Amino acid sequence: MAQFQVIETLKSENAFIIQGVLLEGQLNKGMEIHIPLNNNLDVTGVITEINETNNQYDIVIGCLDLEEITLWEMLNLKDNVIQIK
Template identity: 40%
Template sequence: MAQIQVAYTSIIDRAFVLHGKLLEGKLVPGSSLYIPLDRYSQLAGAVSRVEYQDDAKLWDIVIVCPDHEEAELLEMLIIHDEVLEVA
C-alpha cells in the first residue's frame, strides 16, 4: 500500500489528475486510489497512469473517467493537502 499527500488536482480531457508527494510505498497503474467522503464511506478510483514530475518533485496519478462531468465532480471534492491511500 502507498500513501500520497495531494498538493493539487487538475482535469485533462476526461482524466482527473492528482499531483502529490509520495509518502510511502510504490505507485503502479491498475491500483486503486481511495478518497474518503466521510468517516464511514470512501470513493475508489482506478489508477490509469502514474508519472513523475522531476522538476516539481511530484507524482501525477491519472484516473480516466467515462466523461468530463465525472472528472469535474471528483475535482469538486477539494482534496488538497489530504493524505490518500493507494492499494
C-alpha cells in the same frame, strides 16, 4: 498500500490528475484510490497512468465523462494525504 500527499489537482477532457509526493509505499498502474465520503460510501478511481518528475508524481485517473471529473474536483483533495491500494 501507499500514502500520497496531494499538492494540486488538474483535469483534462477524459481524466482527473492528482499531483503530489509519495510519502510511503509504491505506485503502480491499476492501483485504486479510495476517498471516503462517510462510513458507508467512498469514491474510487483506478490509476491509468503515472508520471514522475523530480520526485513529484502526476497520478492520472481515467474518467468516463465530465460528471465523473466534476465529482473528483468536488472532493477538494489539495493538501490532503490519501491512501492508494
